[in-house]
Amino acid sequence: MKIGFVGLGNVGGKLAGSLLRNGYDLTVVDLNPDLVAGMVAKGAKSAENPAALMRDCDAVITCLPSPAACAVVLNDMLPFVTDGKIWMEMSTTEASEVKRLADLVIEKGGSAIECPVSGGCHRADTGNISIFAGSDRATFERMLPMLTTLGRRVLHTGEIGTASTLKVMTNYLATANLLTCCEALVTMKAAGIDMNTTYEAMKISSGTSFVHETESQLILNGSRDVSFTMDLVKKDIGLFQKIAEAANIPLEISPLMVAIFDDGIAKYGERELSPNIIRRLEDATGLDVTAPGFPAELIDDEPEEQGYEVIPTGLTKPVLAG
Known part of the structure; x- marks a missing residue:
């Protein structure tokens, strides 16, 4: 599967790195050419714009700072959405807006899944972050292998909008x-x-x-x-x-x-x-709340592990799928 990725910021860059580290065919786009160059140096390809990503890839991930930015990018990609294409929204956005944009994708014959992450940039860097996924079950299962590469715990939350x-x-x-x-x-x-x-x-x-x-x-x-x-x-x-x-x-x-x-x-x-x-x-x-011995940045010291779907059961320890 060919994957496109739009948005290589603090979270997006780390998620894209997980895909590369695990052997995915990845093409990237970002407004910052230095971030693109850094990802290309690690083995990714670059595209001219989001439209080219949707044209050439099977699935395109967006990870952007605002709902407005997501709308601009998706509108650029829409002419190239066809049967079988998938839009994956990994930003933190508004449920009504992600549903509106998802409907546009579905009307063109594509599929949409929202999959925001939680757990901090340091866990995004190691593939140990948690992921909420909102979509129909068929789309979720199609993308689950990728989601369990990007994150450790993946929760299917229901229809589009629930994850956001x-x-x-x-x-x-x-x-x-x-x-x-x-x-x-x-x-x-x-x-x-x-x-x-x-x-x-x-x-x-x-x-x-x-x-x-x-x-x-x-x-x-x-x-x-x-x-x-x-x-x-x-x-x-x-x-x-x-x-x-x-x-x-x-x-x-x-x-x-x-x-x-x-x-x-x-x-x-x-x-x-x-x-x-x-x-x-x-x-x-007038107080200075600092102390010696604490790190300047967070590093996830847990080894990267294959992710899994978490099944809500009401139990203290949720049942794992499979």
Whole structure:
């Protein structure tokens, strides 16, 4: 199968690298020629534009920063969508928009599957990230071998739109975790507690989380470089708030989180690294929340493993397909 890939940013570049590492025939497109050149040096081919990818490939993956960017790229590809062609959307986007775009692909005789990822750039780099997949079952099964190469745990969430909805929800939870970790770290610093001890206390307790065990390390190092920016956080939590409003859910924490990131963007800029939301509290208190011994970047130290489909059962340990 010939695969096209549009979008070689922080996540997309790592996902594309997993395909190359596992022997896929890959052709790439990105607005940044240096990112394309880097991928070509690893064995990929390049194409002039997304339309050429859809013309020449069996499936095209998009991994882009906004719904608007996805729409522009898909509209470029649509004239070359024919029977058997597949569009795979791996961006974090709005459910209604991905459904609209998927309908355009299906009307042309192609198939569509949304498959956003979760688990951090460091896991995308090793193929150990988790993937949500929304599509009809036949398309999901057709693309499952590729999905289990790109990620370790693959969850078929239902029809198009369900994966994007769940992905936005998980990013909302991750952001809530980030904000509470920031408040906890700054408060313990002010209380005179050693930051290394604070980190371990949080990690071994009921207060731990994936975000603490990853992003808190980068906060304490001072790099704060999680390869994710405040504008992207605002987009994701804004999408979650929009879902709640459409369902008439009177959320209380979500609007506050949106306001906090609005303030962070006003103070530090929309392209500021998202963990630097802690600077609002550091600046307000004059405290420097760093500590020795923490890494400047996250590295997935688990070996790459073949992925598998996760089957929802309600059990503590989900049953694996096959």
